[in-house]
Amino acid sequence: MFSLVLLVLLFPLMGLSINLVFGRRLGDPGAGILASLSAGLAFVVSLVLLAALRLEPQGAVIPLATWIQIGTLDIPWALQVDTLSLTMMLVVSGVGAVIHFYAIAYMRGDPGFVRFFIYLNLFLFAMLVLVSASNYAMLFVGWEGVGLCSYLLIGFWFDRGEQGIGNASAARKAFVVNRIGDLGFLLALFLMFWTFGSLNFADISPLAEEKLALGAPLAVGITTALLVAAIGKSAQIPLFVWLPDAMAGPTPVSALIHAATMVTAGVYLIARSQFLFDLAPLTQMVTAGIGAVTALMAAAAAAGQFDIKRVLAYSTISQLGFMMTAVGLGAYAAGIFHLTTHAFFKALLFLAAGSVVHALQHNHGAHMAHRDFDPQDMRGMGGLHRRMPVTFWVYLIGALALAGLPPLSGFFSKDEILLAAFVDQKALFAILLAAAFLTSFYMARQIWLVFFGPAKSPAAAAARESPAGLAVPLVILAALAVVGGGLNLPGSHAFSHWLERTLEHLNPPSFDLYVALLATLLALAGITLASVLYRRALRAGQADPLERILGRMFGLLGRGWGLDDIYAALIIRPYGRLTARLADLDLGALTFLEGLPVGLIRLLSAGSRLTQTGQLNWNVAGIVFGVIAILLVLVWMQ
């Protein structure tokens, strides 16, 4: 029964293969429908697996083939079906299918329509490999695969952006920054093989406790390397700089890859490596600390953005920080729970933002007067709640779920994380509370800027509700964002018990009314503060009151705490200077050194050509001399 998991991988692979061969003939929207169908079928199979796993909760490992076999290293190509991997499969294929469907309408008429869906299916395949892997090597294949797809899709419109290369450089930045994380992953792979002689989860899990003591340096080393990998992929401090720029990709990509699935791979990796992290309390503490600080700083940065998608990007970083804190605190179920609900409401927010951008862009086509009009700039929006009611309502639902208001899904998952921090680390709890307050603040700010007040551009004034192809997926995700919390209601903790089949000693803390109340009140306070500020400002026609209140601090937030500038000053510019020096050296001294052997060979060649006289007499004389020479040599050798 569990071998059906093969189909989950096979459907996206089939979709992309068919599109690769016949895509041009299927065209627009045929190729998109095929791709969505393959994603949907993968989800349906995942549902069947869910039913199967309910009957046999221990799951199974489905071996497919021997992949690498060198000496003692034996890495099979085998798929893991357990509650953790299946949860991820359901999220990936489910949310993925909805986003695929949305993209059919969103990408309508784009010249790269077929290519887009090939990449999207390829991403889905790689992501499913990542979550269904039964060993770290396979996981790494998926990890690199999603990284590649992320690169391809961020740079999907590679001829657009600043000076025509803006999007391409954003894609490159994402790729390069992720390499740092990948280095961590590779180090972890080597260390694990060196320590355990295997890379299979099933082998390492029992060996870890046997070979490593609690807090052993090796355990800390392996987990730190894994943490570096997770920090890269899940955009935590100090490597989050690539994610805001990644918004250059089409919005469905931002929703699928850079909000719902790929960026959560780091959280998944840590949860999957529980048996290692539980042995390294130091790494766990660092993980939780980095997560909490990221949550706070990114939330603050989100409040300084004017690009509708960049707000959501920083919000994603912040929410990933929440998840990292959770897994760092050992509250794996809370982390994965928040990962799931976040996939719902953040995908919803991105797709709804895409709907707004789509409406403005298409209206902009009719108003070519403003050539440098940016359809993602919130300063050109306003008053959209009347003209785009469906989009407004689903956006509001998403925002409130993100802000963590009961009874929406975000409330329950965030509350579990806060509670875990409250029980374990009071300092982290305080940081997270502040982040939660800022979350509701920046979301309310965004709602006010986008949907209320007067229209601040002709395109916004003429915007119309998006077609049903965009609206239907929004409604589905909105419904999920509302009821998603039901997965793990306090009291039943169904989700935690479900994950307990795979992860160990989760012990969900019982619901604490005061923590919940405090979080809710803070969220409401954030909303109220934003509403008071922006209601007045919009009425007065001011740009952004924060700019006045925070002064230069606001610019710093807008630049994401200036981390990019620091990298430019510390690494990029010195490296540029170094390469310029080396280039000088290469063109000067080394070219001369290269020239020496080349000149020598040329000289020898010219010399030996002189011997080829074409004179027969001389040649025959050469034969006779040859006899003498060889006889002399033979005599000398004896």
Add this chain to the structure above:
Amino acid sequence: MDAVVDNPLVWMMALPLLGAPLAYLAGSAWTRFRSGDGAPARLVALLCLLGAWIPFGSCLRYLVANGPLAVQIGDIGLRLDGVSLLLAAVALGLGTLVALYSGAALDGEDGQAKYYAMLLAMIGAMIGLGSAADLFNLWLWFEAMTISSYLLVAFHREQRASLEAGVKYLVQSAAGSVLVLLGVALVLAQTGTMDLSEIRQAGSPSAALLVSGGLFVVGFGVKAALVPLHTWLPDAHAQAPSGISAMLSGVVIEAALVGLLRVLAALAGFGQTWGVLLMAVGAINVLVGNLLALGQVRVKRLLAYSSISHMGFILLGIAFGLYARQQSGAQGGLFHLINHGLMKGLAFLAAGALIYALGLQLPGRHRPLTIPDLDGTSRRYPTLALAFSLAVLGLAGLPPLAGFMSKWQIIAAGVASRDWWLIGLALFAGINSLISLGYYFPLVNAVYRSVPSEAVQNGRALPVTMQIPILVLGLAVVALGLWPRLVGPLVEPAGAALLAMFP
């Protein structure tokens, strides 16, 4: 007599040899009714060569199952072992493709019947040379091969350059033959026998035997293009019809090397000496061939010079095997012998196809093919351009082509010997392989230029009979690079036989 008739070795040799007069007669008879003696002669040649594959298969099966096979026909002793079978495989394989290819290439020329007759005779003589069991017969086969190849080199007898090449080839070959004959006489005087295996037992290591060995090295060395005895090669290989250039570079010089190894093996007691000598000559060949090829603009002449370098590689592999007593070096050298036959054959056939397409062989327009003529060939002849590039890159030793595998095996064998001299030579060979890119890459570069040369733009279409041999060889160059084990049944017994020859 039954034993002779039933013997597959005899049939493999007899089919081309008997086919030679038949092809000539068929061509001459045909001209009484219709003009052009090429078609019937080619048909006979192809039938004989294809037919020879049947006894070849039997020989291969026999060798794998029972080991070496000997047969005595009167005074002629023949012995089939791995080395002779390997030489027969290359000669027959390349010969069959060249016979098929030559139909279009020689279109409209005189004396085609003689061409096919001589081609068959040369192939038969080479198979005989590979399996001769006594010294005198070996010399006879060697002469038969030389004479038939001489007529083929001078095939375009109306052209001055062709005649000049023929004369140079003849005179230098004759000088070499005389030296070989002297060596044979010396050996006979010393040991009183001509049988190769008996010589080894009869003669104790003596100065006279050593001298005869030196004479053999020089005599056979002329034909095997050992530097400094190579001076005839660029003329002969470049002026011959392209099909013949393929045979000369691909098999004939290698056949001479096999002959040399056979006679040296008989002079027992000097195994190490010959190993060292061949190693030194090989290293010089590798370098000098490269240096001479570097400045060339004429494509066929460049390919001819590179053959000198590749002979060096083959020699190095075999010498590593003999000196360090290891199978892998000898196998690498013999593997490179096969690969060089395929790659150089392909390169010459492709160059010839281009000469045909550009009409450079036509009367009045005769001129050599130069590198600028190759410009943009890929635009008009994509398959031909790809095959030519595969051949050239394979010769340069780029993975994953056949040439890489064999060069790599040779170099690896040198390093594996753990002898500093051999490691140094292996390194030297590697550096030379790098230098060879200096003349191979410009060919590929020219072929893939975006603007076709004027000659290419006005070129004519290639007939299928020319394309098939080129495609077959191109596939072989790729296939042997990916699965070198394909020729394992040929190379492994040959490597073993080679080491067994030098006890």
